[in-house]
Amino acid sequence: MLRRKNYSLLPDVELIQLSQRNSQYFAHLYDRYFEIIFRFVFKRLGGDESNAGDITQNTFLKALYNIGKYKDQGYPFSSWLYRIAINEVNLHFRALKNSKVIEVDVHGIRNLQQEMETEFELPSNNLDELIRVLNTLSEEHKELIELRFFQELAFKEIAEIYSISEANAKMRIYRILEKLNNAWSK
Amino acid sequence: MKTYKIKDDEQRIQPSEEQIQRNKDFKRFYANYEKATKRPRPLYKDPKFFFILVLIVIVAYLVSREA
Numbered sequence: 001m002l003r004r005k006n007y008s009l010l011p012d013v014e015l016i017q018l019s020q021r022n023s024q025y026f027a028h029l030y031d032r033y034f035e036i037i038f039r040f041v042f043k044r045l046g047g048d049e050s051n052a053g054d055i056t057q058n059t060f061l062k063a064l065y066n067i068g069k070y071k072d073q074g075y076p077f078s079s080w081l082y083r084i085a086i087n088e089v090n091l092h093f094r095a096l097k098n099s100k101v102i103e104v105d106v107h108g109i110r111n112l113q114q115e116m117e118t119e120f121e122l123p124s125n126n127l128d129e130l131i132r133v134l135n136t137l138s139e140e141h142k143e144l145i146e147l148r149f150f151q152e153l154a155f156k157e158i159a160e161i162y163s164i165s166e167a168n169a170k171m172r173i174y175r176i177l178e179k180l181n182n183a184w185s186k
Numbered sequence: 187m188k189t190y191k192i193k194d195d196e197q198r199i200q201p202s203e204e205q206i207q208r209n210k211d212f213k214r215f216y217a218n219y220e221k222a223t224k225r226p227r228p229l230y231k232d233p234k235f236f237f238i239l240v241l242i243v244i245v246a247y248l249v250s251r252e253a
Binding site: 023024026027030031034035038039042043046047049052053056057060061064065093100101102103104105106107108109127128131134135139142 | 188189190191192193198199200201205206208209210212214215216218219222223
């Protein structure tokens with residue numbers, strides 16, 4: 001029998017199985033993943049702490065409600081949590097109904113700009129123009145751009161969140177960059 | 187629909203350690219979970235309420251016999 005303090009050393013798959021039997025064990029998964037999910041939501045809300053806290057709690061609540069249905073499909077547990085968090089953030093924005101302005105940090109937008117420059121040799125250094133064309137994208141495309149350039153997730157992580165291959169994730173991002181480039185050229 | 191604008195200062199949007207700790211609270215989280223999932227105990231299973239119910243029935247019975 002493991003002592004309580006050793007539970008935090010168990011791999012995710014075992015903690016998930018324990019949580020499926022007794023929800024109290026979910027504390028260890030909560031402890032392990034709270035910070036990354038909170039950071040993720042916080043950034044997506046442009047630094048709104050209060051709503052980020054609520055959305056993160058809702059994300060974990062939904063995860064715990066559904067932990068019984070969770071099946072290990074070879075993706076990390078975190079990708080499942082990310083998916084729930086993305087849905088929760090989208091629900092939040094939908095509930096606001098009116099358009100919402102999100103502040104993105106300069107670092108994130110420069111990441112995107114650098115990628116655009118590499119791929120399409122854009123001469124402009126105009127971040128405002130980049131924001132303008134970014135705002136013309138669909139919500140789905142904005143989400144992918146956010147994950148890649150503002151949240152700085154690796155293609156592998158994006159692929160895990162969407163349950164697609166890494167190559168497919170790269171292709172989707174590239175196509176969105178192309179779209180941005182076309183909108184920029186207009 | 188959301189739109190983006192660039193944050194004015196050069197600071198990156200990251201929560202501080204204090205903000206993370208302020209929001210990380212498993213006890214509160216678990217209490218919310220229990221509140222949402224646990225059914226409230228039926229009144230008749232509450233010993234206090236059951237006793238009061240029995241008392242009311244007895245009083246009602248006695249009153250009806252007097253009348």
